[in-house]
Amino acid sequence: MQRKPTAWLFVPVAACCFAGCASGPEEIERPAIATARDPQATATARIEAIGRVWDSVQSGEAAAESTREALKSIAWSRSTYWTIRAAAIDELMEDVERRPDTANMLRLMLPTEPDPKIVEKACAMASAHGWKELAPAIVRRWSRPLEGRPDAERPENAALAALFPERPVADSIFEVFIEEGRSASGEALTGPEALRRERERLAAWTLLQRVDPGHERTANLLAGVTDTGGDPLLEALSAGARELRLVPGTGEQLDWLKRLRAAEGGALWRRSAELVARLDGAQARGLALRHMGALRWADAHHSPWLGMSTGQLLEEAAQELKGRERVARAAASDSGRDELLATWKDSLCWGDALLLLVALKLESDTDSVGALFAIAEKDKQDTSTEHGGVIGDGGAGAPGAGGRFTVFHYPPRPMQRQGDRNFEASPDLLENSTGALFHFHMHAQKYTNAEYAGPSSKDLDYAETFGAACIVFTFVAQNRLNADLYLPTGAIIDVGVLHKAG
Incomplete structure (x- = not known):
């Protein structure tokens, strides 16, 4: 497609005179997408131009695919003011046949999106269109604390409640934690994909402990898992609750629990479990990973402490x-x-x-x-x-x-x-x-x-x-x-x- 020039064209003064030209310089109109992408243009001008990009496609002035990619680049641009990005997202949604691609773009954007207005918009769109596949991205974004915004008031909370109205939000977060550990084929995840999924899961665990600080719902959900399927995180959680009498409070602590289970061929874990088994109910109250090293140290160097009360x-x-x-x-x-x-x-x-x-x-x-x-x-x-x-x-x-x-x-x-x-x-x-x-x-x-x-x-x-x-x-x-x-x-x-x- 031949695009029109994007610069101002001035007819030479001498030529105007010979032709009897009495008018001033003639401006050749810029393509809408050029103005939409121009960081020097005003927000009003860019948003107005974004609203005309599909007209340019229909008139043959622009190609549909390049226009769509240009809109996506605007939506992704974190240095661009949020109203312009939101207009680009809205215009992408006008391409009805490609809405799944727009949903996938939002899925990729959400986990690290810094602008709360864009997060709010993406969550509202996921709710309105039933995009359940965005749940892991919503959970990952929600796992990042937002100062001055309680969890109950977060748009991610509202989105999960709307997408899965049949169950508590904590259950939806736990479902993300479980499902992100499984491949479509049922085979073990490996390589970069396994690392990405583990990050998603640790973020989900952090969030679950925030919305369930007493661990009561978490304990019930874990009890309902009858087959860990060789999942190292689930196996560590199950063994931690059973043998160490603890539930890790964040994703970072869950990673620590997994490492402890594997350290020194399992020797540290086994020794910790033996010592925990000796504790009475009062001593075991509030047990956490930070106490395991102290138990082992006291047993080795000052064992009378293990028989004392708080x-x-x-x-x-x-x-x-x-x-x-x-x-x-x-x-x-x-x-x-x-x-x-x-x-x-x-x-x-x-x-x-x-x-x-x-x-x-x-x-x-x-x-x-x-x-x-x-x-x-x-x-x-x-x-x-x-x-x-x-x-x-x-x-x-x-x-x-x-x-x-x-x-x-x-x-x-x-x-x-x-x-x-x-x-x-x-x-x-x-x-x-x-x-x-x-x-x-x-x-x-x-x-x-x-x-x-x-x-x-x-x-x-x-x-x-x-x-x-x-x-x-x-x-x-x-x-x-x-x-x-x-x-x-x-x-x-x-x-x-x-x-x-x-």
Whole structure:
């Protein structure tokens, strides 16, 4: 198809004179799709042009397929104002025979779409047209928290309720979790598709735990699965509930549960299950993945703790804390929480009280304390990021073990470094944290950093997401590091100052 020129055409003045031309310059009209795609044109002009693109196709001025692709590129353009993108989506829907293709475009857009107006529009369209195949994309998008927008008011919630009115929304999310683990042929998923599907499923699990925080509906849904079909996530969930008495609270924690089941040929899992089986009902209340390492550590190094009640553990912790030097965070903290055991003791379950006692023993392991100071010094010299890692059991066979703990340093990778006051957990850290006791990072920008002695709200979010028991170490002097334990529940407890040997 021959398109008209898209530039202004001016007839030379001399030619006009010879022809007796009295009119001014003549403008040749631009094709509608050219104006529609022009980022320099006004939003009004672009939307008006989008409304004329099919007229151009019918008149033969433009090809249908190239026009459709141009509209899709506008719809996808996240730098384009949402009203223009919405107009392009509406115009794509005018191509009735290709509506399945439009639905597929929205399926691909939704999981990472940043504009809430486009998300709202896509969800409304899915509801209106019964596009049930968009459910996984809707769940993936909904799994991303939206500040100031409760889950009950999210358009994704409304869309799932409209698409599946016969069942609770939680059931629809669980169905996505189950179905995304299956291929159309019933064969095991492999390669990039398997990785993509697992991301979808972990996102679905995160969302399910948000809408079912008490895990009651989740437990009923899991109980209804009689055949896991070799699905590693389902098998881990089933075994976790049965043998470890826990349900992971996020997709990241579900991934941790799956890794624990496979770690060391299943040895860590079996030992954890044996110890959980010995606990009474009060001790098992609130059990989570973060407690498994503490159970194994206590069994190896301080077994009497396993026979104590929550109150007895907390009393011993209080005695340990007496006389310890502690440093409160002085800077305006966006976490807004204090760091005293007295503040948090009533909210700590038995497993958290056990973790606290384990953390309090760290100061007596001189090799591990020395390793932490060495990492803090590296952090102080590196202004591109904060450093961190994991603390594990220093039992026989652990690399570099010299006491009852082992410290592993996993600095963020180059692409993760976001400045001297940010820590990002590297894939190496997460992969090697399966059997760890604690995740840790440093606040070591200077030797006198007491004003930042404690976790930020971002640090607390990290603990909640990954379900880990965490410690932040802060330089308060060249030979002193303050240690603050913080938990996924939001509890923060200052466990005292570590002193550098010599």
